[in-house]
Amino acid sequence: MNTILNINNLSVDFDTEYGIFHAVDNVSFTVSKGQVVGIVGESGCGKTVTTLAIMRLLDTVVGASIQGEILFEGQDLLSLRKKQMHQIRGNEISMIFQEPMTSLNPILTIGRQITESLELHLKMSSKQAKERAAELLDLVGFSDPYQKLNDYPQQLSGGMRQRVMIAMAISCNPKLIIADEPTTSLDVTIQAQILDLIMDICDKSGAALMLITHNLGLIARYAEKVIVMYSGNIVEEGIANQIYYDSHHPYTLGLLKAVPRIDGDIKKQLITIEGMPPEQTDQLIGCSFEPRCVYSVEKCKISTPKLESIQKHHLASCWQSAELKG
Amino acid sequence: MNKIKNTEYILSVKGLKKSFPIYGRGVFFKKHIGDIHAINDVEFNIGYSETLGLVGESGSGKTTLGRCLLHLEKLTEGIISFKELDFTNINISQLNSLRKEMQIVFQDPYASLNPRMTCSQIIGEPLKVHNIVSTKEEYEIRIKELFDLVGLNHSMANRYPHEFSGGQRQRLGIARALALNPNFIVCDEPVSSLDVSIQAQIINLLIDLQSKLNISYLFISHDLAVVRQISHRVAVMYLGKLVEIGDSDQVYSNPLHPYTQALLSSIPIPDPIKEKKRKRIILKGEPPHPMDPPSGCVFRTRCPIADEECSRIIPPMVKHNDNHEVACLKVS
Numbered sequence: 166m167n168t169i170l171n172i173n174n175l176s177v178d179f180d181t182e183y184g185i186f187h188a189v190d191n192v193s194f195t196v197s198k199g200q201v202v203g204i205v206g207e208s209g210c211g212k213t214v215t216t217l218a219i220m221r222l223l224d225t226v227v228g229a230s231i232q233g234e235i236l237f238e239g240q241d242l243l244s245l246r247k248k249q250m251h252q253i254r255g256n257e258i259s260m261i262f263q264e265p266m267t268s269l270n271p272i273l274t275i276g277r278q279i280t281e282s283l284e285l286h287l288k289m290s291s292k293q294a295k296e297r298a299a300e301l302l303d304l305v306g307f308s309d310p311y312q313k314l315n316d317y318p319q320q321l322s323g324g325m326r327q328r329v330m331i332a333m334a335i336s337c338n339p340k341l342i343i344a345d346e347p348t349t350s351l352d353v354t355i356q357a358q359i360l361d362l363i364m365d366i367c368d369k370s371g372a373a374l375m376l377i378t379h380n381l382g383l384i385a386r387y388a389e390k391v392i393v394m395y396s397g398n399i400v401e402e403g404i405a406n407q408i409y410y411d412s413h414h415p416y417t418l419g420l421l422k423a424v425p426r427i428d429g430d431i432k433k434q435l436i437t438i439e440g441m442p443p444e445q446t447d448q449l450i451g452c453s454f455e456p457r458c459v460y461s462v463e464k465c466k467i468s469t470p471k472l473e474s475i476q477k478h479h480l481a482s483c484w485q486s487a488e489l490k491g
Numbered sequence: 492m493n494k495i496k497n498t499e500y501i502l503s504v505k506g507l508k509k510s511f512p513i514y515g516r517g518v519f520f521k522k523h524i525g526d527i528h529a530i531n532d533v534e535f536n537i538g539y540s541e542t543l544g545l546v547g548e549s550g551s552g553k554t555t556l557g558r559c560l561l562h563l564e565k566l567t568e569g570i571i572s573f574k575e576l577d578f579t580n581i582n583i584s585q586l587n588s589l590r591k592e593m594q595i596v597f598q599d600p601y602a603s604l605n606p607r608m609t610c611s612q613i614i615g616e617p618l619k620v621h622n623i624v625s626t627k628e629e630y631e632i633r634i635k636e637l638f639d640l641v642g643l644n645h646s647m648a649n650r651y652p653h654e655f656s657g658g659q660r661q662r663l664g665i666a667r668a669l670a671l672n673p674n675f676i677v678c679d680e681p682v683s684s685l686d687v688s689i690q691a692q693i694i695n696l697l698i699d700l701q702s703k704l705n706i707s708y709l710f711i712s713h714d715l716a717v718v719r720q721i722s723h724r725v726a727v728m729y730l731g732k733l734v735e736i737g738d739s740d741q742v743y744s745n746p747l748h749p750y751t752q753a754l755l756s757s758i759p760i761p762d763p764i765k766e767k768k769r770k771r772i773i774l775k776g777e778p779p780h781p782m783d784p785p786s787g788c789v790f791r792t793r794c795p796i797a798d799e800e801c802s803r804i805i806p807p808m809v810k811h812n813d814n815h816e817v818a819c820l821k822v823s
Contacts, residue, residue: 207686322777352548352713354553354774357757361773379687382759384764405763421761423691425720427743428760434698435691435720 169341169373170196173234175216180228188214190397191233193472196341196373201364203388203405204377205420209442212377213263214237216343220260221250232423237341245265256286259334261363263346265326269318274331275302276314279336286337301332306364324355328362335366342367343375348383360387381424385409390478393417396442396453399472403479413489415458415483460485500536501675501707502560507533507569509552509559513782527781529555531731531789533569536807537675540701542708544722544739546754547776553711554732557677561593562586562710573675589623594668598680600660605650610663614638617670637666640703642696644779657688663695669704682717688773694721695725702745715758719743727751730778730789733808737815747817750790788820796821 177189262268280294302310348356402413514521597603791797
């Protein structure tokens, strides 16, 4: 398969008053053309920071330092100049943010916000851009697109705002769409509508999708490849079925057991992962999951496991991975 | 307070209505231009040591319902009786004594704890307000008990809320609610802001506490999977109305109302093979505004099986069997 995005040894550190915070620690993965990659993990595990680094949105953050390579179609995004990045951001890679309530500009009409990137990237005239914006709104399910162009974001409901975000994201036919928790703030019935819409659009345009979420159910439904992150590291990576039925990392196993489900028998008690994720300011020796891990042995405390191949496409970073039963 | 004969239930609600007036600009005074019907004719009971799960989408009136039960909102109409006492129209001193028995755990553990109070002050405040303890020693002992009960380390008692993680804060919120030994707690989305692994810990804690202390819960959540884990019975709410109520097993294994069916089918299961095979009902559109609910059945505008009859008749709650009721004309 042809790779569209190739991330090599990406590290993002933030210099805080409490010390260096390792938000993302030596992460590498690839996204192929048209592939749906799910990234799952708890808050603070570095999933959002990874996407912000890809979009080069951390440039203006004081104290952030980024190392590594982000190759998009062979071009290292981190070495691009600001102007070159403008050409790519929103055009070739676009992003759907988590909060449709706050990520739209409240003082511009929806029409203006969609046409902005059309005029900038595709050099459309304002009339053409308006036509195209209406088409896009129609595509994402608005019944009266021309009228809606003149509305302000606060006149719309959460689901409708997220549709506008999607319309903006797909406006320039991007090759990669990054959706960061696109439905977390929406109701379940609306969530299903929105995600089906995103998938449908990706299918038709052949765009690759990075779906970032903490919801294991959504990943199961949509993702082909799954990346599990914990405390700034990738702990497991593989095809969806490998992760869900044959997991080789205790964190993934723990997560799958801890999720309440609407199918199967009700367990008397949910199986929990004791404790809390570590503070990433401490320089950890050994595996970062070790303090919470039920399978931990002496070796886990003293040396850090590397992401190693289990079988084709399947990687896990655990010393005990051979002992685990999925 | 009137005695109502009713011994099975700790709480029962009849014909509950709550509407919020909306005012527009008038000539001299504000003009009343309409009402938001947050709760419309709701009826249910909660038994002793029972958990009733209340599910629904945002704006369906779940939180308002929880607040009405605790008299944090004034009812527009209806009767609520708690432990055989009708407390629809009670005065403040009576209410204060009732408050000892009913408490609430809020959704956002970041906003519901006073940042200027230490943890022991937060948990101890109800003890002082209600004069539960007489001496300082008793007070200290009770606080230590509460810390142990919710699984927090007592050595953290003098810290401030910002020093705690989300899960620990939610434990503090639960400890505060437990301080007065209540029989009934409204849990308003207690785990929705927490991560999966922490969420499971809090759910287990709530289940544990229930069996230890015989508390009844009204567990409000939009997450049906969480509700299934903790509830004995489940009520489904849509636009201010109950559309289905019944034993948890029955509602989840055999949902009768088209809304419940759609809700359940849109929750993804963490199991790729099963999930990709599953049939889903995707609802069209969004819920109508509660200021102007549709005539007849409130769900008919999004319902896949609605017909002309549904716009005329308001479907009554009908018993499907002993432990399962549904409000839909099309369910036979």
